[in-house]
Every structure is written in structure tokens, then in C-alpha cells.
Amino acid sequence: MKQTSFLGRLRRSQAFWPLVAWVLILVFDAIVEPGFFRLGIIEDPVYGKHLYGNLVDIFNNGAPLMLVALGMTLVIATGGVDLSVGAVIAISAAMGAVLINPALGNQLITNEILTRNATNTPLPLIILATLAAGTVCGLWNGWLVSRAGIQPMVATLILMVAGRGIAQLITNGQIMTIYYTPYFWFGNGYILGLPVSIFIVAGVLLLAWLLVRKTAIGLFIESVGINAKSTYYSGINEKNVKLLAYTFCGFCGAIAGLILSSYVHSADGNNNGLNYELDAILAVVMGGTLMTGGRFSLLASVIGAVVIWTFTVTVYSLGVPANALLAAKAILVLLVILLYSDYTRRLMNRVFERRGSQHDAAH
């Protein structure tokens, strides 16, 4: 009896469908590619002993997307969308790189300088500035949407286009390579044998969860997303709620930018975080948050991001060439949309009901 009610609760939770999708992919992997789940311990000259394997890669490489999906969840829950997160990633990455760069200005960068493993700015300052850059971007988006009253898609499109230009301005049009080892820790380091990025995601998830579920912010965000006018009439400052969501999204983009640039040891205004906004939207939609706003689940969105990366790693390990990845992803999108359609849901609900659990069909 207790188990039925747990299953019932699980089925009604927003995390259910992305979990189903994830399990399906893992089952596929188990059948087609038995070695997929192999884990091992490796000794790294810099970071010591740590775990490696496909599963670790999924979480390590997927961390930036998970972070961006967290921020995107709140934005979408207010009934908006943030198309600029990819560009925000690039801006933050550029900010980090330019502060590290030991040769400021137009000084010629020589091999000697680059191999010095030095930085121009103390690491805490770099981190702060990187996070601040993304947060300011989020504030800008939030201001456009909530105060200037511009449609979210249009408002964030501005930064989506301009942001990559700004990133290039910051790095003076160069792809900047970073030669500062402590900075690499975020994207490549390990804590207790697990990637640092996993801990960062867990930390931000916990922080965000506390913010939205232990204060009234979550309720306000959902309320705004469902009916902004009623929310305003109830005495809630719906503009500030939106502002907060976009700002948080920018903040998440900044952390993602930090991890990504650290991982690839460089900042590239054109390619850092390319198409991340679209993957993040997909992750949020997979997490069961409606594009029209309203009810959301942070955890479900993170699982959505995990699904996307599990899929990506699966496709790679099947030997599909990288340039065919987008085509393969299209199949994933198609499957997700079909799986989430009313038709499939009705079908699934009927199957579940026949199993004997007599929960109402309110879903």
C-alpha cells in the first residue's frame, strides 16, 4: 500500500517523465553498448585519483547545461524565455579569460608570457567579476522584460545577438587561451574522486531550491507565470519577480561560463556556450515546465539536462560523427514532443489506471 502511494506520488511528480526518458536511454545503452556503464579509477598527475567513465563524463560535461537549465526554469516559469544564456556564457568566459591574461591591453603576447602560468588578477576577483558579468546581463534582460515591458523573446534576443559581440570586444576579437592552472580546477578538478562541477551543480541546485521553496518566491513565480494580472491584483510586485528570475538566469549562465572556459582552457566569443539556450529550453520542457509558465520543478529540469547529455554521450559512443549530432538530437526532440503530447499522456494514464491505482485523472 505504501509502495503504491509512493509510485503514485512519483508518477505525478514533474520529475517522472524525464526520469522515464533517462531510464529508456540507459536501458538502450545497456543493451547496445554493454561497456557504457564501466567505471574505473585513474591516477591523474595534477588532480590525483579520480573516477572516470561515461557516467562521470555525462555529469561533468553536462554541468554547464544543468546550471543554465536551472536559471531557465525560473524564467520560463514566469512565462518568459531567455535566449541570451549562450551569449551570457561567452561574456562571462571572456571576462574570466581577460582578467587572467597576463598581458593586458594590446601588449604582444609572447610564448614566454603564456607559459608563465600566471594571472593578472587574484583568483577570487576573477570569479567575482565573472559572476558579476553574467548577473548584470541577467539584470539587463530582466529590466527590459519587467520595466520596459518588452516581449521576453525579443528582449533577450537583443543580448543573444549583441552578447557574442560584447564577448569579442572584451577579448579584443581574439580567442583567448588560458594558461593559469588554478583556474582549470572548476572544469577539470576533482573532489573525493568526483568532478568539481558536480558539486557546483549540487550547490546551486540546493541554493535555488532553498530560495524558491523555503521562501515564497517559488509561489510568486508560479503565480506570475499562471496569471500575472491576478498576481498583481493580489499585491505581489510581479515586475520584481520577473527581474529576479532573469537575474538568477544570468547568474547561472555566468557559472556555466566559468566552468566551460575552465574546461576548454580558453574563451571564444563565437563558440562558448553556442546553442546552450536551446538545449536549456529543451531540458526545461522535458522537466515538465510549460512554456506558458506556471508550475516548475528545478530537479526535473536538471534531470532533463542529464537526459540530453546522456543522449549525446550515447550517440558519440555509438560512433556517430560529431557533425551528425544535431540530426540525432532532432530525433530526441521529436521523441520528447511525442512522449509529452496529450495523446501519449492519456494513453499512459489509462495504462496506469488499469494497474489498479485509483488516483484521479486530474493530470
Place this chain on the structure above:
Amino acid sequence: MNEPIDVVRMLGITKSFPGVMALDDVDFTLRKGEIHALVGENGAGKSTLIKVLTGVEQPDNGTIQLDDKLVQVRSPEHSQELGISTVYQEVNLCTNISVAENIMLGREPRRLGSIHWSKMNDLARNAINRLSIDVDVTQPLGNYSVAIQQMVAITRALEILSAKVLILDEPTSSLDIHETNLLFDVMRKLQNEGIGIIFITHFLDQVYEIADRITVLRNGQLVGTYETRSLPRVELVAKMLGRSLTELDAMTRVRSRAEDTAEKQQLVEAKGLGLARSLEPVDLELYASEVLGVAGLLGSGRTEMAGLIFGIDAPDSGSLVVDGEEVTKFSPLGSLKRGIALCPEDRKAEGIVGDLTVRENIILALQARYGWLKYLSMQRQNELADKYIQLLGIVTPSPEQRVSNLSGGNQQKVILARWLATNPKVLILDEPTRGVDVGAKTEIQRLVMQLSEEGKSCVFISSELEEVLRVSDRVAVLRDRKKVAEYSGDVDDKTLIQAMAGEA
């Protein structure tokens, strides 16, 4: 007189939803050329019956005959093909394209592959002439009033879908008297053309004005179908409520209670409060333990006045003093903190937050007052929800039910609960009984009087004079965005109507 012909015959219709018997063995017939009122409290099964007839829901049991032929209505599209058309309370047409385009949408006449505009306008003009209303079909639909938009919807239903059966679902809710009469003219015309009309409404006056027969439903069961002429009004109400009328009788004129209890405490004073193109400067005082009734037709400025006092819009003239302090920053949040509450007129768009639960809807305003940091504990939330569900008699399976699943009357009570939870001093109710069944109406009226006796100042805005008179200590009358009169003590509806209509 020859034997009436049945266009629609529904027999033994049964439909159940999980946990609810929505329709239980209901028979319903519609004759050719009759206006048939379908009445009942919320939850009586009116909308389910209509959904079955229009193919939105499939009945568990029972048969439907159209023109003596057994049919199965598979979908809303199918019902339209069969000649059954529905016009809803909220007009679902496109306001930004022309009247003609709306009427002809999907059937535009073409020439050389593109739309033959002049022919389309002619066709639309002819179609709308059938209702003898004066409309320029080339204008955007949004330029016209809701009443005209409804006529356009009817025209579309008749012309394009050549309906034999027309279902009007609360068409008069948002119309004023003049517009309602216009609609009734059209309905009579269609009736003469032999179209059967099912008319769903909460206004009993209108039922008696226009309907030939009345079918009463209660709790999913058929109470009966009656000739309007042979059913006295009191009996109809009794049948709808399924209870005796003494409760209603006891309620009228409780108001004549003594006002002698010393002088009343003034809570709100508006002096010359106005906003250009919205409300002419108004003087108004609100006192504790008193109900101020506001009478006025649609567009008389009554909603705008409520909005100004509550701070939806900031006024551009005059001053507003609440509790001795002049208001400088106008916002709902500010009003909330000052102890002013507003239950808005448009329940769906401005009141409920549909996908949130009953509990969340109830605590929303109180939480807004506390701010985002001081989140009410789940225990406190549940206590509040339970308290108000019980106090106001909100019918819901659980506090965790989505509020959009509740009936209109119960949604209204949830919004009332939201504001009562903040313990306001001044409660402004804009059309609190609109679209609410007779039973809930009485309850809401009684609640307003009770609240005023507990010391609250209530503003009761309604287009139904009867209830304004019943609940109010004073009545303010608005006309053409101006406050034109204020009465206290004995007034009758005739005086009010004259003031509203502008006759001396």
C-alpha cells in the same frame, strides 16, 4: 395549433466523472422555433449537458436524436456539421481582424487564388443584415462592444455553419440592459425563422422575458421541464434551490437595522478623485461597519472607481485619505498594507490564479503582505485554507484542488477568502455575484452584511439593483463615469433606475 416538432431529443443521458455523477438519466427536448432556458445552480449539470450535446464529452449512457434521427455526436466539429452551434460568454473571435473576416473565416470567397474582398464584405453584410443590426463589416471587430461581437459570433454560427440549433451560454453576463434587449430582438427573430435556441443564464428576469420553456437541473438530475407561463417565479427558484424560500425572505430588509450607534469611524475619504478618460472627479467617504452600494450600468465608471481606490491606477486629480493618511503611492501592494482589499470584477483574468491550488490562492495576498522572505509555514497555510473553506462554505474536494476546477461561485469565495485572510478594513467587491448561482449569491450577500456588522467597511458594486438595495446602508449611483447621486435610508429601485438612466 399544429404539433410542435422536436429538433433535439436527448433521452436518459448519464455522465459520470471520477467521484461525481454529473448527469443522471436526464431527458431534454428542444422544439423547432423555441427559446428554451436551461437553468440550475452551479454544478447542476447544465454545462455537462451542453458538452454532451456538442460532442465535447461522450455520454456514458443515453441517446441523442436530431430531427428524429439517432446520432452520435463525436466531436465539437461534428456537432457543427450536424447544425448545432454554440456561442459562449467569452466571445472567441479575433478582435484584430474585420467583422467580415470573422464571419467568413475559413470560407472566404476567392478570385484568382486570393480573397475576393468586395464579395466577402457583401456576403458578410447580407449575413449580418439578417439580424438587422447596424455594423460596418469592414471595421475591426475589436471596435465594437461585446454585445455586437456576440452578434457577429451568432451570425457566423448561423451563416457559415447553417445552424438549426443555437446554444447561447450565458450570453448576457457582460451586456448592459440596452445590449441585452438588442440580443433578445435577434433571438426572437431567429426563433421566428424556426431555429431552436438553448439559452443558459443566471438572470431570472431574462428567463421570464424571453423563454418559452424552462428546464431545471439540480445536482445532475432533471427537476423538470415547464412552460414559462405556468411556472411562477418563486416556484422556479424553489425548484432550482431544492429548498424552501423562507431563507431568502428572511434576508430582505435586514438592513433597516438601526444606524444610531454613535458616529461611525471614517476610514476612507476621496476628494475629487479622478482620472482622465476613466473617471470624473468623485467625492466619496467610507465608514466602518457600513455597506456602501454602488449602482451603475456597465461602463458607468464603477469598476474604474474601485480601481482608483485600490490603486490599480494612479489618479491624476484629487486626493485619497485612508485612515487619516493621504495616499501618495498607488499600488495594490500599498492598498493591501493600508487594509484595503478588492475582489475584482473579472474573476478569471484578475482574480483567480487558475493552476494554483485553493490553499495557495487563499494565502496569496497575505503572503504578499508578509513579503517573500517570511514564507507562511505549511501548517499555517493549511490552517488558513481549512478555516476559510469552512467559514465560507467553499465546495472543494480538498484544499489541494486546483482552483480552476471549482465552480464560479466557489472561485469567487476563494478570492473573498484571499482578502479576508489579510483582515482588511475596507473590502471592495466588484460584481461579486456575477455568474454565480442563486444559492451562492445569497450566501455572498449575507456574508457582506455579516462582515459589515463585524466592523468592516464594504463597497458592494453590482448591476443588480435588488441586491444592492438589499445589502447596502448607503447607495452611490454612477452614470457616464460620474457619481450622480448618493442615497441613504429609504430608497426604492425606481429612484435608482431613474438616477442611473439620468431621468429626473
